[in-house]
Amino acid sequence: MEQLDLNQIRTFVRIVQAGSFTKAAEILRQPKSRVSRRLAALEKELGVQLIYRTTRQFQLTENGKIYYERSRGLIEGLENLTAELNEETSEVSGLIKITASDDMGVTKLAPVLDDFTKQYPRVRFEVLLTQAYVDLVKESVDVAIRIGNLKDSSLRVKKISSLRNIFVATPGFLERYRHAEDFNQLPLLPFIGLGNAQQVKVIRNSDGKKLTAKVNPVLTTNNPSMMVAMALTGKGISLIPEFLCTDHIRAGRLVHVYKGYQSDEVQISMVTPEQKEVPLKVKKFVEFAAKRLKEIFNES
Incomplete structure (x- = not known):
């Protein structure tokens, strides 16, 4: 038991979650043979069978069900912790392009950018203030602060506040x-x-x-x-x-x-383009700015 391998436990959890050895191998980006060997090694180490295997499917044993319920939280917790630590230790740097209406930008945005750069001094900003609509994808803009109802469903929207x-x-x-x-x-x-x-x-x-x-x-x-x-x-x-x-x-x-x-109250939102991987600099700024702007508007 002293030699228990977390990779073996992680493999077992992925097999159960994926529903098959083949899909688990795809998720783990490993050969199916290695997935099978790791499960066998884990069962040998524990001294119990976790999964009944057939040529086409598998079924958890009673011990397997118990072990899965206990080990799933452990693996997911470690993965979440690792992701958080990676973000904390990764350097937040580079250019962030922002657009907002000129009245919003001049009166509310400057202190937010100042506070953010104090925390992340290697970040630079390019700010486009305009009353006109800006196509975020076409203009390569990272974040927009917009007032009013939004119609473009391809954008990620984070509500900040509302105004009248x-x-x-x-x-x-x-x-x-x-x-x-x-x-x-x-x-x-x-x-x-x-x-x-x-x-x-x-x-x-x-x-x-x-x-x-x-x-x-x-x-x-x-x-x-x-x-x-x-x-x-x-x-x-x-x-x-x-x-x-x-x-x-x-x-x-x-x-x-x-x-x-x-007048009718209208929504104030932070908007970003829909994308699979949001850059760390943008993710950090959206989290920071949404909180600060909400505080600023609540103080008004």
Whole structure:
């Protein structure tokens, strides 16, 4: 028993899991004859028969069933431990290409990249910030941070958080338009990515009813950060992603108005191309960034 070989035990476990000696040999990438010899050696060492063999199939003995149930956890545990240690000792290095919307990237991504490179100093980043859709495979991008519902089922998706758009305006603007009873009476700074610039779609918080209101757009843009900048000039009321105006609201530069209305919440996700072997650098970054971004959005 002192000479018990873990390779023999691993071979036995694989035979049972595969359901045949031939398939086990394929999984282990070994000749079928070696698989048979290792099982025979294990049975000899234990002094019991584990498997009844015939020319076409096999059946576990009672001792074989007990031994399999006990040894399976041992082998799987050792394999998982080995995989974890290999990852920990492997150097995380190289270039990671990321894409995100410019408003998301500028306000949220920089501290995440900084923290990650402190932990893995040999990693470099190439960051493409754009409002346009980027084909990850065609552009050889490793990770995308996307806002909204995703349609491409060939991508791996990891949900981070969700966001909503809220109405904001400067205190000075509200003073000038203090007699307006509804937001559709006010000059609006809409995001053209929301659809028709002449109307906005919102949810009434009191009953969850979805409404479409006609509005008076005084400026349209495809960039949410531009919407914030224009809102700060006092030129109009704006329906802006909440995470972009939280600091301005806290500082009193903007006021959250019409709190009874908001846009539909949309999902924020980390997206990677579907592939069999995910590079270690990408795997580590996705795990790290998803956790950090979730913390950042929860703090907002």
